[in-house]
Amino acid sequence: MKKVLSLLLVLALTLSCLTGCGSSGGDEAETTAAAGAETAAAEEEDAGAEGEGVMPAIAKEDIKVGVIHLSDPAEGSGYTYTHDQGIIGMQENLGLSDDQIVRKNSVDDTNVSEIDTAIRECIEEGCNIIFATSWGYMDTCEALAEEYPDVIFSHGTGYKCNGVNFNNYFGRIYQARYLSGIAAGLKTETNKIGYVAAMGQDNSEVTGGCDAFAMGVYSVNPEAEVYVKVTNSWFDPEGEKQAADALLAEGCDVIGQHCDTPNPQLAAEEQGVWGVGYNSDMSKDAPDAVLTSVVWDWSVYYTKAVESVINGTWTGENYYEGLAEGLVDIAPLADFCAEGTEEKINEAKEKMLSGEWDVFSGLIETNEGEIVCEEGQTLDDATITGGINWYYKNVVVK
Amino acid sequence: MSQNHYNDREPVIRVVKRAELPDRQITLLRLLALILALAAGGLFILCVGYNPFVIYGTILSGALRSPMAIQATVKIIIPLLITSLGVTLAFKMRFWNIGAEGQIIMGAVFASYFALFHANWNHWVLILVMAAAGMIGGGLWGLLPAWFKANYGTNETLFTLMLNYKALHIVSWLQDGPWRDPGSQGFAKIARFDKNASLDKVLGVHFGWIIALILIVIVYVYLRYTKQGYEISVVGESQETARYAGMNVKKVLLRTMLLSGAVCGLCGMIQATGSDITLTTGVTGGVGFTAIIVAWLSQLNPVTILIVSVLFGILEKGSSVIQSSFGLSTDCADVLQGIILFFVLGCEFFIRYRLVARKKKDGGKERNKGGER
Numbered sequence: 120m121k122k123v124l125s126l127l128l129v130l131a132l133t134l135s136c137l138t139g140c141g142s143s144g145g146d147e148a149e150t151t152a153a154a155g156a157e158t159a160a161a162e163e164e165d166a167g168a169e170g171e172g173v174m175p176a177i178a179k180e181d182i183k184v185g186v187i188h189l190s191d192p193a194e195g196s197g198y199t200y201t202h203d204q205g206i207i208g209m210q211e212n213l214g215l216s217d218d219q220i221v222r223k224n225s226v227d228d229t230n231v232s233e234i235d236t237a238i239r240e241c242i243e244e245g246c247n248i249i250f251a252t253s254w255g256y257m258d259t260c261e262a263l264a265e266e267y268p269d270v271i272f273s274h275g276t277g278y279k280c281n282g283v284n285f286n287n288y289f290g291r292i293y294q295a296r297y298l299s300g301i302a303a304g305l306k307t308e309t310n311k312i313g314y315v316a317a318m319g320q321d322n323s324e325v326t327g328g329c330d331a332f333a334m335g336v337y338s339v340n341p342e343a344e345v346y347v348k349v350t351n352s353w354f355d356p357e358g359e360k361q362a363a364d365a366l367l368a369e370g371c372d373v374i375g376q377h378c379d380t381p382n383p384q385l386a387a388e389e390q391g392v393w394g395v396g397y398n399s400d401m402s403k404d405a406p407d408a409v410l411t412s413v414v415w416d417w418s419v420y421y422t423k424a425v426e427s428v429i430n431g432t433w434t435g436e437n438y439y440e441g442l443a444e445g446l447v448d449i450a451p452l453a454d455f456c457a458e459g460t461e462e463k464i465n466e467a468k469e470k471m472l473s474g475e476w477d478v479f480s481g482l483i484e485t486n487e488g489e490i491v492c493e494e495g496q497t498l499d500d501a502t503i504t505g506g507i508n509w510y511y512k513n514v515v516v517k
Numbered sequence: 518m519s520q521n522h523y524n525d526r527e528p529v530i531r532v533v534k535r536a537e538l539p540d541r542q543i544t545l546l547r548l549l550a551l552i553l554a555l556a557a558g559g560l561f562i563l564c565v566g567y568n569p570f571v572i573y574g575t576i577l578s579g580a581l582r583s584p585m586a587i588q589a590t591v592k593i594i595i596p597l598l599i600t601s602l603g604v605t606l607a608f609k610m611r612f613w614n615i616g617a618e619g620q621i622i623m624g625a626v627f628a629s630y631f632a633l634f635h636a637n638w639n640h641w642v643l644i645l646v647m648a649a650a651g652m653i654g655g656g657l658w659g660l661l662p663a664w665f666k667a668n669y670g671t672n673e674t675l676f677t678l679m680l681n682y683k684a685l686h687i688v689s690w691l692q693d694g695p696w697r698d699p700g701s702q703g704f705a706k707i708a709r710f711d712k713n714a715s716l717d718k719v720l721g722v723h724f725g726w727i728i729a730l731i732l733i734v735i736v737y738v739y740l741r742y743t744k745q746g747y748e749i750s751v752v753g754e755s756q757e758t759a760r761y762a763g764m765n766v767k768k769v770l771l772r773t774m775l776l777s778g779a780v781c782g783l784c785g786m787i788q789a790t791g792s793d794i795t796l797t798t799g800v801t802g803g804v805g806f807t808a809i810i811v812a813w814l815s816q817l818n819p820v821t822i823l824i825v826s827v828l829f830g831i832l833e834k835g836s837s838v839i840q841s842s843f844g845l846s847t848d849c850a851d852v853l854q855g856i857i858l859f860f861v862l863g864c865e866f867f868i869r870y871r872l873v874a875r876k877k878k879d880g881g882k883e884r885n886k887g888g889e890r
Contacts, residue, residue, distance in 0.1 A: 191846060224840060225847045230799030232792045236589050240837060243585040258709045258795060322704070 173283050174271060176431025177247055179213070184220050184425060185241030185249035187234070187256055190354070191224045197354075197379040199224075201398045202252045202275070205417025212422045213429070221246055228255025235259055242270055248428050250421065251275065254353075261285055271433060273424055276324070278505065283435045288420050289324075291441025293331035293503070294471055295413040296375075297478045298449050298464050299395045300335020302410045303373040305457035306393055310343040312336055313366030315359055315376040315383045319349045320508055320516075325377050327507035331478045332375050332395075333514045339463055346371055346517045347510070354379040360386050367392065369517065373410070384408055393455075400450035410460075412450040419446045439500060442471050485509040533873050543868055550864030554857040561856060565849055572839055579838025580831040586838075588721045592792055594830035595725045596621070596784050596801075600808035601815070601822045602729075602736045603780030607659075609740060609817055610773050611753040616662065616677025617781045618805030619684035620655040624782025625789035626687060627654030629707070629796040632789070633696060636711035643714055647786055655782015656775045658684065663774030667767045681805065688798050696796075709795045716791035723791030732780065737819040749773055781805070814861065832857070 184206070192203035203222075210220060221244050223237040234256050241249050242263075248271040251260050257277035264272045264285035277287045303312050314332060318325040333345040346369055348362040355378070363374050363383035367390050374387040374394040381404035387394035388408035396402070396412030420438055427433045440446045452461055470476040479498040483491050491509055492498055498507075510516065538546070559569030580590045600617050607614035614620075627650040631643060638646070662676035691707065698708035716723040740746040748769045751759045756766050784804075789796050811829060815821035836850035 191848075193846065221841050222844070223837070227799055229797045230802050231795060231797055232592065232788065232802055233799070235792070236592065236834070236837065239585060239589055240841065243583060243589075244841070254704065255706070255797075258706075262709065262794065 172432050173435045174428065174431070174433045177428055179215070179429050182215065182219055182248070182425060182429060183244070183246045184209075184215070185238070185244075185246035186220065186222050187226050187237055187241070187249065187251040187253070188222060188224045189226065189228055189253040192222075196381050196401065196404055197398050199252070201415050202250075202417050204399070205415070205419075205421050206250070208416070208418025209421035209425055212418065213425055215425075226253075226256075228253040231259055235263070238263055238272075242267055247271065248273065248425060250424075257287070271428060271435075280437050281435070286435050286437050288424070288438035289504070290415065290420070290439065290446040291503075292413060292415070292447045293328050293478050294442040295447040295449050296328045296331040297335040297338075297471075298467060299375065299411055299413050300332040300337075301339050301463050301467060302449075302452065302456055302460050303332070303375060303393075303395055304336035304338070304340035304343055305460050305463065306410055307336075307340065307343050307373050309370050309372045310340070311369060311371045312343055312345045313363065313369070313371035313374040313383075314345050314347045314514075315362045315366070315374065315378050316347050316349045317353050317378045318351065320510065323503070323505050323507045326510065327479075327503055328377050329514065330507060330509075330511040333511040334478060334483075335467070337511070337513050338467070341513070343513065345375075345511075345514045347514055348517045350378060352378075356380045356382055359383055363387065366517065381405060396450070402450065402453060406453075409450075409453060410456050411452050414448055414450050416445055416448065419444055439504070442468065443474075479503055484512045486512050486514050488512075527875050529875050530872050532870050535869060535871050538868060546868055547861075547864055550860045550867075554860030557860060558853050558856045561852060565845070567843060567845065572843070572845075575839050575842055576832065576835030578835075579842070580834040584721065586834065590830045590834040591722045591726055593833050594826050595722075595729050596788050596792075596804045597808055597811060597829055598729045598823060598826040599725075599732060599784040599787065600781055600804050601811040601826060602732050602819060603655075603777050603784065604808050605736065605812045605815075605817045605819065605822065606740070606749070606773055606780065607777040608812055609753050610749045610770070612663070612666075612770065612774060612777075613674040614659065614677050614774065614777055615674055615809065616659065616680045616778075616805070617808055618801045618803075619677070619681035620658045620778040620781035621785035621788065621801045621805055622681075622684035622688060623658040624651035624655035624779075624785030625796055625800045626684070626691065626785075627651055627782070628786035629696075629710075629789055632710040632714035633707070636714045638713075640713050644716065644790075647714070647790055648783060651782045651786025651789075652779035653782070655785055656779035659774045659778020659781070660771060663771050667770050685798055688796060688800070692796070692798070707796045710790060714790060715794045716787065723787070725787035725791045728783070728787065732783075733819045733823055736780075740819070745769075745772070810858065810862070814865070 186203070186206050188199045188203065190199045192200050194200055206220060221241050223241060226237045227233050238249060238251070238259060247269070250273050252275045254276045257274050257279055260272040260274045261279050261281070264270070264281055268284055270284065272285045274285070274287045276289050280286045314329055316325050316329055320326050329345070329347055336343050336345055346366055348366055350358040350362050352358060359376070359378045359380055360382040363386035366374060367386060372392040374383045374392070376383040376395070376397050378397070381396060381401045384394040384396050384401050384405035388405040392408065393410050394405065394408045396404070396409050398415060399412065400414055401412045402409040420440070424433070424438070442448065449464070452464075471478070477497060479492060480496070481492065482494045485491055487509070489509065555573065559573070562569040562572050579586065581587055600621060603620070604614050604617050628647040631647045631650055635643060658680060662671070662673050662680060665671040665676060666673045693705040696707050698706050700708070716725060718724070719727060740749065748759065748764050751762065751764065752766055752769050759766050759769070785800060788800050793800060807829065811822060811825050815825045832854060836854065839845050840847050840850055
C-alpha cells in the first residue's frame with residue numbers, strides 16, 4: 120500500500136514538473152511522457168514529495184465533480200447561483216460533460232445527517248472531487264476526508280484543511296469591496312452610506328469586508344459615514360429588507376450589503392436612491408439603483424482545482440486569491456455613477472494589481488480610536504481572514 | 518325550523534361511520550390507494566416532463582442500489598422508527614404528543630454534555646451514560662406537559678408543540694454561548710465530538726439500528742402483554758372507565774409521557790452521537806413530525822411502524838437521488854411525497870367512514886347493505 124502510494128506521489132510529482140504550477144495545455148502528450156518517466160522516477164522513491172501534487176492524477180474523462188449547494192441555483196442571484204455559475208464556467212473551460220457534474224441542492228447546513236447523506240451520495244455516484252460551498256459543511260467534510268482518502272474535498276469559506284485531500288477556498292473579496300466603496304463614496308449626497316451585514320463584529324469575514332468598503336468610501340470622501348446594520352443571518356430575505364429600510368430611514372442614500380438576497384437593493388430602488396450589490400451583478404434585480412456589485416467568479420477557482428486534479432498537481436493547500444486572478448471583481452459601473460468614479464476605481468485597482476499596495480496596508484484606525492495597523496505595515500492573511508473584529512474609523516454601528 | 522330544513526334538503530353527500538370492514542377488504546382498499554397514489558404521482562411527473570417509470574425506478578434503486586445506498590437509507594430510517602415508537606406510547610393513551618421534536622433535542626442536549634466534557638471516560642461507560650442522559654432529558658421534557666395536564670388540565674397539544682421551540686432555542690443559545698467551539702473563529706457552532714464519544718458502526722451504520730430493532734420488541738411487548746400497557750389502552754379509551762376500574766389515571770399519564778419522551782430522547786442521543794457526531798439545531802431533521810404520520814399510518818402497531826418507516830426511508834433517500842440524477846428540484850420531490858401521502862392517508866379515512874349520496878325514496882335498503890353488518 121505504502122509502495123503504491125509513493126509510486127503515485129512520484130508520478131504526480133513528475134506530472135507536476137512537466138506541467139508547471141497551474142499552467143494547462145496539451146495533457147495528452149504530457150501523459151505519455153509521464154508514463155515513460157514513471158519507471159525512471161519510481162526508483163528514487165519519495166524524493167522531495169512535498170510541494171506539488173499530493174493526489175494521483177485522474178484522467179479528464181474519469182473526473183466526476185460533486186457540488187453541495189445550500190439552496191437551489193434557480194434562486195437566480197445570490198450565493199448558490201453564483202457558485203453554480205462558477206461550476207458551469209469550470210465545466211465549459213475544461214469541456215466536461217453534464218453527467219460529470221453531480222449537484223446536491225438545498226442541503227441544509229445545520230442538519231449534519233443530511234449533509235453526510237448528500238456527500239456520501241456523491242461519493243457513491245463516483246465523484247472524485249467534491250466542492251462543499253457552505254460554511255456549515257466544514258466538519259462533515261473533514262470527517263469524510265479521513266474516511267475516504269481517495270476523494271478530494273474542497274470546502275468553501277471555512278478555515279480547516281488537512282493538506283492532502285481536504286482544503287478550503289475563499290477569496291480577497293475585500294479588494295472588490297474597497298473598489299465598490301469608492302463608487303458609493305463619490306455618489307452619496309447625504310454623506311450617510313448604509314451597509315447591511317449578515318454577521319456582527321466578531322465575524323472577521325463580514326467585518327473585514329465592511330471595513331474595506333468603508334475604507335474605499337473614506338479614500339474619496341472622508342466626510343461620509345458608513346452605517347452598519349446586522350441581520351445575524353446569512354439568508355434572511357425579510358430581515359435584509361427591514362435592515363435596509365431602517366438605514367434608508369436614517370437618511371442613507373447608498374446601500375451596500377453583505378447578505379444573500381437583492382432585497383436591500385430593491386429597497387434602495389424603491390426610495391429612488393442607490394446601492395452596491397453582492398455575489399452576482401444585481402443590476403439585473405434593481406437596474407435603477409445598483410451602482411455596481413461586488414462579484415465572485417468562482418469558475419476561476421473551480422477550473423484551477425479540477426484542472427490540477429486532472430494534471431496531478433493538486434496540492435491540498437488552501438486557496439485564497441483575489442482581484443489579480445479574477446476570482447473577485449466589481450460588476451460594470453452603472454452610467455449614473457458619479458463623474459470620475461471609473462478613474463478613481465482604476466487607480467486603486469492598478470495599485471492592488473501591481474502589488475504595490477493592498478487594502479489592509481498602512482495606517483488603520485478603528486472607530487474606537489485604536490491603531491490596528493501602523494504606517495508601512497500590512498495585515499497578514501491570517502489576521503484578514505480570522506482577526507478583524509474592529510470597525511474602521513468612519514463606521515457607525517446602528 | 519332547522520329540523521324541517523334538514524329533512525327537506527339532505528346534503529348531497531354526507532359522511533357516515535362504517536362498521537369495521539373485514540381485513541381482506543381493508544388490505545384491498547390500501548392497495549388501491551397505493552396504486553392511485555403512484556398513478557397520480559406519475560401524472561405529476563409526466564407533467565413536469567419526465568417518465569414516471571424511470572423516476573419511480575430511480576427512487577427504488579437510489580435507495581437500495583449499493584451497500585452505501587442501503588446504509589444511507591437505514592440511517593434515515595433509524596430516527597424515524599425510534600421516534601414513531603416513542604410517540605406511539607403517548608398516542609395509545611390518546612395523549613397528543615406533538616413534542617417529539619423537542620424531546621429529541623433535549624435528549625441530544627443532555628447526551629452532548631457528556632460527549633463534550635467527559636469524552637475521556639471509558640467508551641462503553643460513556644455510551645451508557647449518554648444513553649441514560651438522553652432518556653432523562655427527553656423524558657423530563659415529555660413529563661413537563663403531562664404534569665401540567667394532570668394537575669391543571671392544560672392542553673397538551675399546544676404545550677408539547679411550544680416546548681419544541683423552547684428546546685430549539687436552547688440549542689441555539691448553547692452553540693452561540695457556553696458550548697461554542699473555541700476554534701470556530703466567532704461562528705456559532707459546537708465542535709465535532711471526540712471519536713470516543715460516538716457510536717460504533719456495525720455493518721457500516723452506527724448501531725442505533727440495533728437499538729431500534731430491540732425497541733420494537735420492547736414496545737410491542739410492553740403495550741400488548743404488560744399490566745402497564747393495558748392501563749395505557751384503558752386510559753386511552755376512557756379515563757372514566759380507568760378510574761372506575763381503580764387505576765390511578767394521573768400516575769399512568771405521567772409514567773407514559775415520561776417513557777414516550779425517554780424513547781424520543783434516546784433517539785436524540787443516537788442522532789447526535791451516532792449520525793451527526795455533534796449537536797446542531799438540525800438534529801431532528803423534522804422526524805418529530807414525520808413520526809406522527811408514521812405512527813398513525815401504522816395504526817400504532819410497532820411492527821407495522823417498522824414497515825412504514827422503511828418505506829418512508831426509501832422514499833426520502835430515493836428522492837434525494839432523483840434530484841441530482843435528473844435535476845428535478847427538491848420541491849418536486851416534496852410534491853411527489855405529498856401526493857403519495859395524500860392518497861394513503863385519504864384511504865384511512867375511507868376505511869373508517871364512507872360517503873353517502875343523497876338518496877331517492879328507496880335509500881334504506883342501500884344503507885343496510887353498506888353500513889351495518
